[in-house]
Amino acid sequence: MATGPHCERSDVAGATSLAGPVDGGVGGLMRWQRLAVSRWVRLTQWEYWPIWAIYLPVFFYGLWLAVWHRGATVFSAANPGMPAAGGLVGYSKSAILEGLAGAGDAVATWALIAPGAFPERNAAVRRFMAEHQLGYPVVLKPDLGERGSGVVIAKNAAEVEVVLRTEPTALIAQAYVPGVEWGVFYVRRPGAAKGEIFAITDKRMVHVVGDGRSSLERLILNDARAVGMARFFRQKFAARLGEVPAAGERVMLSELGTHCRGAMFLDGAALETPELVQAVEAVSRQFEGFYFGRYDLRAESTEAMQAGRFKVIELNGVSSEATAMYDPKHSVWFGWRTLCRQWRIAFEIGAANRRAGARVWSVRELWTLLQEQRKA
Missing domain, CATH: 3.30.1490.20 (ATP-grasp fold, A domain)
Structure with missing residues (x-):
């Protein structure tokens, strides 16, 4: 099923400090205490859980879907126009971007x-x-x-x-493409006049703000959100941990809209507009054989995105996650319901395409594909 949090996920929301500013760098005791907090955060906040913990209930639901639809791999027909079983794993990004060639300037x-x-x-x-x-x-x-x-x-x-x-x-x-980044999950039933937006993820880049006294390492460890990704950020900025950012200086810890690289994911469902839906629909209709997946979009502002003025930077297929579920306000029960619902839709779309003659990958073919990806 869909890829889960293989690497560290982050909830960084800003520069809220758990402790008052302290001069200088980081002592051994302070570092040990804050890394212990990091481990606790990762244990108690479900978006940091390992993939097996998040997907175990979804796996059993998938077995029921396989019985209901008379095929364990029916979902592989959800996107007949995409490579690698509809964009399951190990697919070429360029092949998918080529499928969007008709969208013109809407693609970066x-x-x-x-x-x-x-x-x-x-x-x-x-x-x-x-x-x-x-x-x-x-x-x-x-x-x-x-x-x-x-x-x-x-x-x-x-x-x-x-x-x-x-x-x-x-x-x-x-x-x-500078500006803000969103993840927009699109689904369309075969034969339907138009599709719909299943979920919208508002992606936030992570930062800390200097106070003129604390080292970068201290700022990371004292940040209520960044501490959850402390190990990742300390490795990423290993050469700069002793630097002392000036008072008011913003240090960007993440620059990619990827959760495991430090971005924060918020549920942006309330930001959906008819203009955004129409623009996403227009782009999607240019890709023959695409029905189910998540766009990564960037725009100069949230208002521009809502008006349908965006650039597609990537499109992910059947293994996409509705990543808005990782909003800290959502419980693991919300996440499980979301995943089960999206996989139910993937099976239903795949079954409809199977009836229309689309290829369904065999279990053996999918296993080979997964093994090849693991070796890559």
């Missing part, structure tokens, strides 16, 4: 950078940027990556070089 400009020697790949990135009159930053990400793995927002040519030299596989170069 991109190009596939093939494997090869550094000079040729570097020249390909430069041609892409020149052709579309792009400056830095530029986004580089693995064509087969998942959950934000390997995604880099390269701010200059030197950072591009590091990525190209360390990542030998096929990459996607994409225009960086």
